[in-house]
Amino acid sequence: MRGAEALIRMLIEYDVNTIFGVPGGQTNPMYEAIHDIKGRISHILFRDETNAVFAADAYAKITNKPGVADATLGPGALRAIPAIAESYNSSIPLIQLVGNNPSNWLPLTVYRGNASQAVDQLRVLEPITKWCGQIINVNSIPSIIRFAFRAATSGRPGPVAIDIPYDILTEEVEFNDRDFYCQKEFSKVPATRIVPSSEKILQASKLIQSAERPLIISGGGVFLSNALNELYKLSTTFGIPVATTINGKGSFPETHPFSVGVLGSLGGWNTAELVVKKSDLLIFVGSNVDQMTTFDWSIPSEEQKVIHIDIDPIELGRSFVCNVAITGDAQTCLSMLNDVLSNYGYKPKMLWVEEINKLKNSSADALDYLDDNLEYEKLNPKMVMKIIDKFLEKKGVNIIVSDASSASGWVAGCIRSVLSGRRFLFPRGMAGLGYAIPASIGSSIAAREIGLEYSKCIAIAGDGGAAYSIAEIETAKRVGTSLICIILNDSSLGWIRKIQEKSGKLISSEFTAVNFARVSEGFGGRGYEVKSYGDLEWALESCYNDNLPSIIDVKVFTMVPYKPLFVYF
Ligand SMILES: Cc1ncc(C[n+]2csc(CCOP(=O)(O)OP(=O)(O)O)c2C)c(N)n1
């Protein structure tokens, strides 16, 4: 059996159904092996390695299985870097396969490659992966794949990269069936559940008991741990309101009376901000408590008590004093907390529950620090988002994938998550532009594969972000994903231009007009150009049941849903 066949056989053992990537001569033996197994794995060709890995990241977020991507050596490997870093920073499990020259070319591959396309790629991959390494012996393929799945899915998940020289893929060796054994529990996250110390859970319960105004802040780790039910129980049984981080959006239904929405400077809800300021105990779960969530580390205040639950002890209390720091799996921790609080006979603090209700009623709108004016020739992005929110509410459950920049704030702030579940995807790991379109393709494929209940995948991006990955509309068409991409087209890098407006020194932040509707048609999709709110409603309705991917190009003026920009700059 060739090394490439052994590699693919191992991936099948780990229930890999889809690989996202771009071929190269050095990885072609792997493609031949995929070809020969006749449909057991489908390979999705992207037009850029970054996009392929963004798709794999989204696939992993929807399925909780590691996304698998491939790139050729050198230029392919380096183009995958921004997306691998995205998965690394947001703890998403990923297996990145990377090609290389034959191993006996090593002296010509390292340093500044003398062999064509060679570069010291492992050294570039090292700081953005949980582990990366090269296969130096074809017989070790099965054990390295097992290692890769364990590394990607155990503890705090993340990407691993495997560098596979050409001769390893083509070498013929004898394997026997036992070589291909699979540790199934590592084919998904959470692979292992780290149990917290019961002493810490007791301490946390006491702190919750003594608090008057507790607030849970739920992050993306709650999805990775499948802790949604336990979170719901903790909140609803004991009357503790829930805010989420952007990445945690959807971990608690935003239509529930105890939801106070998304917290933070980027697209944060007014209610969440009011409630976080009033509360005397913050309970962070599955979150690294980052700059955006904390309004540039201005919460927790010195008076607030904090419980921080995370799988990774390195994150605990990183930027604040933590009263109880708990290392453990979110589901296990929350379930133990529920039990202890029940045993204590903990009762909801009714005064706090009533206050939350009042605050929710008084803060009418998620982003009400931004105006609703309609006077401009172009559309107001906030009003655009409200139309999209209303439209989607009528249509049922959808997957919404946001690009970086303002789009993330608009989606976090304006589109409500009616159900529990990871249906909102953001590139919060790196906030790199270009995520929305490829990640929509990855999530549609994932949803189709696991039979997830949803009706449409909607990408929302700025014109700058969309242009990074617009060619993937052809990919969407080719693989039969009928996504809708709404482009907030302000003919500029709006976020940057807003910053520059403060000094009046506008430079390299504006584009000439682009007609994205026509661009979409060129790639085989549909295109709608929208200049009025009525046009938008019509366009949404007409592409919703379409089988082709569609772009809705909405001409907006620039508005940035980021609070400190208005407060401090
Ligand atoms: C890959 C990458 N390059 C540069 C940036 C820096 N950046 C942050 S926001 C922004 C503007 C994005 O413009 P657009 O996508 O049109 O969104 P808008 O702000 O106009 O809504 C840029 C360039 C980034 N986040 N990612």
Ligand SMILES: [Mg+2]
């Ligand atoms: Mg723009």
